[in-house]
Amino acid sequence: MTDTYTPPTVWTWDRENGGQFANINRPIAGPTHDKVLPIGTHPFQLYSLATPNGVKVTVMFEELLAAGHDAEYDAWLINIGEGDQFGSGFVGINPNSKIPALMDHSTTPPTRLFESGAILLHLAEKYGAFLPVDAALRPECLSWLFWQMGSAPYLGGGFGHFYAYAPEKWEYPINRFAMETKRQLDVLDRTLAERTYMTGDAYTVADIAIWAWYGQLVLGRLYSAAEFLDVESYGHVLRWAKVIDARPAVQRGRMVNRSFGEPETQLHERHDARDFETRTQDKIGPKD
Numbered sequence: 557m558t559d560t561y562t563p564p565t566v567w568t569w570d571r572e573n574g575g576q577f578a579n580i581n582r583p584i585a586g587p588t589h590d591k592v593l594p595i596g597t598h599p600f601q602l603y604s605l606a607t608p609n610g611v612k613v614t615v616m617f618e619e620l621l622a623a624g625h626d627a628e629y630d631a632w633l634i635n636i637g638e639g640d641q642f643g644s645g646f647v648g649i650n651p652n653s654k655i656p657a658l659m660d661h662s663t664t665p666p667t668r669l670f671e672s673g674a675i676l677l678h679l680a681e682k683y684g685a686f687l688p689v690d691a692a693l694r695p696e697c698l699s700w701l702f703w704q705m706g707s708a709p710y711l712g713g714g715f716g717h718f719y720a721y722a723p724e725k726w727e728y729p730i731n732r733f734a735m736e737t738k739r740q741l742d743v744l745d746r747t748l749a750e751r752t753y754m755t756g757d758a759y760t761v762a763d764i765a766i767w768a769w770y771g772q773l774v775l776g777r778l779y780s781a782a783e784f785l786d787v788e789s790y791g792h793v794l795r796w797a798k799v800i801d802a803r804p805a806v807q808r809g810r811m812v813n814r815s816f817g818e819p820e821t822q823l824h825e826r827h828d829a830r831d832f833e834t835r836t837q838d839k840i841g842p843k844d
């Protein structure tokens with residue numbers, strides 16, 4: 557970074573800051589337009605996109621269904637690049653205007669949920685699944701689940717933003733957040749050296765949440781940063797990431813609400829288990 561910056565007395569909004577996603581970043585909350593969200597036939601209505609935060613929830617639904625729970629859901633695509641998160645219907649579910657957002661219509665009145673960690677916990681408690689009941693293991697699972705919620709913004713909003721999305725590459729923030737990201741990977745590596753999954757022997761919501769970010773990072777799917785961060789040096793994280801990646805429910809969950817990548821990996825909307833076979837973009841074309 558060559559130029560120094562003297563902050564003005566009062567910050568003002570520079571709409572043209574040049575970074576990727578500058579068009580959707582703004583310093584005010586609330587809706588920008590009226591838009592009623594669609595509602596399907598299932599008890600759960602998910603409004604999301606297959607980013608790491610979105611994938612946590614679609615993986616959880618697919619895992620619940622694979623385990624035999626009655627957790628059918630409709631998944632609707634929210635295109636955050638086009639500002640769908642600022643529509644009035646979406647803001648009514650999530651005043652924070654970020655995916656994922658969920659309506660649980662199995663309650664009267666329906667329950668709104670936002671924040672992926674809250675959604676995972678709601679579903680885990682509702683079905684008694686992927687959350688240990690053991691008095692020692694449950695708090696361990698919750699600790700790792702909330703570790704993910706607190707840590708990933710350094711990876712995504714910090715490292716990912718400055719390494720991949722900022723208008724220029726600046727050494728100071730990239731160094732700052734690469735260091736923190738590598739420290740977090742080391743935290744995970746030391747833990748996974750001693751146990752199969754984040755909480756112990758069982759796969760839980762903590763694994764689902766952490767895998768979506770850190771598992772996909774070491775598998776080379778985020779920010780084209782695997783070599784830069786030397787992810788190969790975190791052998792225990794890699795071992796764990798590959799085991800989770802091979803789960804059929806995880807492979808399905810990654811496809812739901814995906815609007816990028818190879819057409820056969822994109823299932824924009826999911827309303828039925830058969831959609832994975834019949835409704836991917838290679839089968840229905842780019843206009844759907």
Ligand SMILES: N[C@@H](CCC(=O)N[C@@H](CS)C(=O)NCC(=O)O)C(=O)O
Pocket residue numbers: 580581607608609610636641653654655656670671672673
């Ligand atoms: N802590 C939130 C983070 C959600 C989040 O940051 N979602 C991003 C996509 S990964 C988003 O919707 N961004 C749209 C925006 O910032 O306008 C969660 O875990 O649900």
